[in-house]
Amino acid sequence: MKKSFLPLLLAFILVLSGCVNTKSKVGNEEKSNEGNKSANTSKPAIEILGMSTSEDDMNIVRDQLIKNGFDVKLNIQPDYGSFTAQKDAGNFDLALSSWTTVTGNPDYAVRALFKTGGDNSIMSDEEVDKLIDQAATETPDQFTGTYKKFEDRLVFDKAYIVPLYNSFKAQGVNKDIVNADTVRLAKSRAVAWETIDFNDQSKRDKDPLIVQQAIGTLTSLDPIKGNDGSINTLNTNMYVRLVNLTDDDVVTSDGSLSLNHSIADGNSDYYFLLRDDINFAKINDKKAVDSGERVGADDVVFSLNRAKDKDSVPDHRTYSLHEHIKDAEVVTDLSQLDSVKQSGGNGTIREALENGLDAKIKELVADKNDANNKEGKYQVVKVTTTEPFPQVLNYLAHQSAGIVSKKQVESINTYDVASFDPAKDIPYGDQNTVTEGDQYNNHLYASGPYILSYKNDYEAVFYKNPAYMKGTNFEPRISQVTVRFIENPDSSLSALRNGEIYLFNGVPETKYDLVEGDGKLVLQKNKSNAVSYLLFNTSNREVAKSEDLRKAVLYSINQEEFINFYQGNKMKASSTVSPLVQTGNELVADSAKVKEYLAKYQDSKK
Known part of the structure; x- marks a missing residue:
């Protein structure tokens, strides 16, 4: 999410023969982690790491970089599963990343991502740390200027990240089965199951509410031990x-x-x-x-x-x-x-x-x-x-x-x-204690509206907490919630349209028309705190050493092309705080600046 869109830092990985490779292979070419210079050209070589589900974004970034004088390699991986190992191995120049501020406050949008020692941070900058801590003590009428200074430092002065766009949040609901008016679509927090009800209320104790999430391997059902798309929604509904x-x-x-x-x-x-x-x-x-x-x-x-x-x-x-x-x-x-x-x-x-x-x-x-x-x-x-x-x-x-x-x-x-x-x-x-098999020994105590009973590779089954705010508006309506693990968005949308799931949170922008054109579905749409960006390797590549090289990449990116590709269903962003604080900053593609910074980089290599 996390939260939400999942409060989540995406960096992606290459696993070869069951282990992490300290060299990256893209197509038929191989280059070491230190290599930023192609064997066949003087153009700086950039390796972009991402998942197959983000291939469209990777292709847009590739084309923009090539147009501005880079030699680009795409490292497209099939799933999210082992991204941490590859990221730790440093096998990327740019990783296609995303973050959703599931708490609705700008401190969450920056602290874990960019502060030295943050849970998801791979960078260290004293000035960035100072600005994050300063803004945290300020009220909204005070912190706008501080977050502007933070954004100036993070993006435009040092080019630690490259912002791509701010997303909408959308979910499809089977309105023939579920009362769409009872389904919330919050800007930040995860989907709250307790308010959801069937059109036919006699089904509350007979039929499960069937929903979906992409990741089936759960980090932990202890709420402090995870902050990712595998458990944010689940733990939100398990613990008050x-x-x-x-x-x-x-x-x-x-x-x-x-x-x-x-x-x-x-x-x-x-x-x-x-x-x-x-x-x-x-x-x-x-x-x-x-x-x-x-x-x-x-x-x-x-x-x-x-x-x-x-x-x-x-x-x-x-x-x-x-x-x-x-x-x-x-x-x-x-x-x-x-x-x-x-x-x-x-x-x-x-x-x-x-x-x-x-x-x-x-x-x-x-x-x-x-x-x-x-x-x-x-x-x-x-x-x-x-x-x-x-x-x-x-x-x-x-x-x-x-x-x-x-x-x-x-x-x-x-x-x-x-x-x-x-x-x-x-x-x-x-998670092994709730997974069907020899290790199953469910020891969970849930303070929230639902508790996880068991899971397998296919689904997780939750039941209503029988002692949760009984007789109030917050007592859960439906007795069972089944979470199906469907990784691919297209497969999730197909399951929604076929009646196999009743709620799909995370409908892709390019699929809105399919939901809106289906008579039994309704599309709920809202602005979100989700921002996609490119994260630079900060340890073992040329981009880690050269601010000029990073800035050349930064000013190669044209956000308008992403907005056009997604048919207007994206918004501009300058950093992960863009949906929360209006800093006035904007990234504008500038080929002249690209040439200037590339020339400085090349001169430094002579």
Whole structure:
């Protein structure tokens, strides 16, 4: 996504004879990782890495580079599966990449991708780091100028990436079976299953809702151990969070663990009033049952503390999203809510948390089992940030901030993190424990509307959490959701049109007309936070060493050609923050600049 379009950095790989090759072979030619000079010409050689599903984009980039004096090789791979190994081996000059800001805030659009040490970053630039951290402390009316400086540095001054376009978000719905009005298409967050309903409501407990996703190998069902297209939607529906995002990226308590939330004056303390009508679900005999354990403040504190601690689990992939959390604690002193003012000075925290409640706050309790909202007994959690950081709320809406069971996770994760052995240690959320076969031993505890029962190579089966907000508007409508693993978009569209799936999130722009022309389907379309771009190799190629060479590539790219190819269903982008912050920057193709920078590069090689 991630989130969403998947909050996701795509770099792609070449696997030969079952292992990573430290040399790249394209067509009948071979060149080493150090080679940027073709054996047959003085033109700089550029190798572009991508998947077959992105071959159209690769061809457009190739043609534009060739026209501007480059010798281009395409390294087209059939799937996503092993991209990390090839990327780590450095077998590319440019990797066709994509990112979706699934939290609706610009910090997420840059921190993991471009900050030194970021979860998905392969670059290091002190000025970029400084600007990212500065913007994080600022409010929207302040950070526009800072993000402009960031974008200037990232793209136009140093040419670390080449922006291609901003995408729309579209999904096809079988309106003959599913009530399309109940299907949300949010700008950022993943598809929420709990609101979806059949036209014939008598089917709720008899028929599954059948949806699709491309990737069947799941990174982890522990929400902090993955942030990619394999699990973003699944974990979003399996774990409740302190807050959510509306379809237009506004932070809300609706449908979350919080009845209300409020920011304290100073923008460093955040208060959350918890609801008491969610229990964890577990799996018995492949069916969802109520575990009898309430989701409460101790689980929230445990979940957030492990989310921010990079050493809490092996292979922690989301800690940088939560590094601004200094502390999470249970508030039991009611007078604190009366003495602390809301941000901006408009009343007390207590007044904000009591807004719209049927029963006002009479008592704050430490034990989750003592909470009784109808009697005015509540739990409150306070989150404190390392510095003023309003964007923390967007991160708390991300799937990686999903609330897990303290009791259950601690009972599973008994290994020593420092000496973790994947050959014998089984961590919470390991996909093998939910995969049919000898290793199946489902230990999941789900705080969200659905829980994964089992999966295989073909599909994953989820069941409704029987103890999730019962009797409210957020209780799941449909009892079973089946997720079919269909990697190819054309195959997914065919399955939608044939009635094999009822919802296809991610309809390609070139296929909109097929959905719109099918009488039983409806196309839902919205602007998205998804940006496609070219990522330069920053370690072992000439493009890593030469800023001039990178800028020559940058100014070879004409975004209008992508927009025309996609029949107007793409938008211009200057970086991954383009859908979120209007910086005023624009990449304009300039052949004169290409010649200038190529000449400088060639002179430096003499």
